Amino acid sequence: MQQDDVEIIEREACFRGFYRLDRLHLRHRQFSGEMGRPLSRELFVRHDAVCVLPYDPQRDAVVLIEQFRVGALEKSANPWLLELVAGLIDKDEEPEAVARREAVEEAGLSLTSLWPISQYYPSPGGSDERVHLFIGRCDSEGAGGVHGLAEEGEDIRVHVWPLEDALDAVKDGRIDNAASIIALQWLALNRAEVRGLWS
Structure with a gap:
């Protein structure tokens, strides 16, 4: 699978400081080949x-x-x-x-x-x-x-x-x-x- 198999529905900025916290609403392709149901995931965004x-x-x-x-x-x-x-x-x-x-x-x-x-x-x-x-x-x-x-x-x-x-x-x-x-x-x-x- 690839990035094309992920659909970002919405990205919310929850916190902005030295680090960031975003909430992503997304869905991704399942191993069956079908697109899955929408999910909500928090993402800690930081420098490498x-x-x-x-x-x-x-x-x-x-x-x-x-x-x-x-x-x-x-x-x-x-x-x-x-x-x-x-x-x-x-x-x-x-x-x-x-x-x-x-x-x-x-x-x-x-x-x-x-x-x-x-x-x-x-x-x-x-x-x-x-x-x-x-x-x-x-x-x-x-x-x-x-x-x-x-x-x-x-x-x-x-x-x-x-x-x-x-x-x-x-x-x-x-x-x-x-x-x-x-x-x-x-x-x-x-x-x-x-x-x-x-x-």
């Missing part, structure tokens, strides 16, 4: 995002950041999450430029290479966000401290972990956000190739 896992192939170490996340406030014992460096794509930015910019802003790191992992929808049932996921080559020596842009309310602590420790944190649930889990598991599967090319 870039997430990058800084990796030091010489030390076999990853750089993770820790920051407060309001989405985890009521469903987690600790709403300070271990995550990847990440940011939203502004109108005319390329994902690679966002990855490099955010690595400097959030972790004080310069990335010397980027390895695209994947592009994916984290929650397509209600959001149009698409994530561009990368591994970024870095030198982790001296990495650490607190970073972020004060004008954006960022308070970000930087951690350097052996890759094996980060994988253990995925296994025991200390790392529990999708981009971090996907990137770390991808690196575990492709570690030899990445180290071979980047070392």
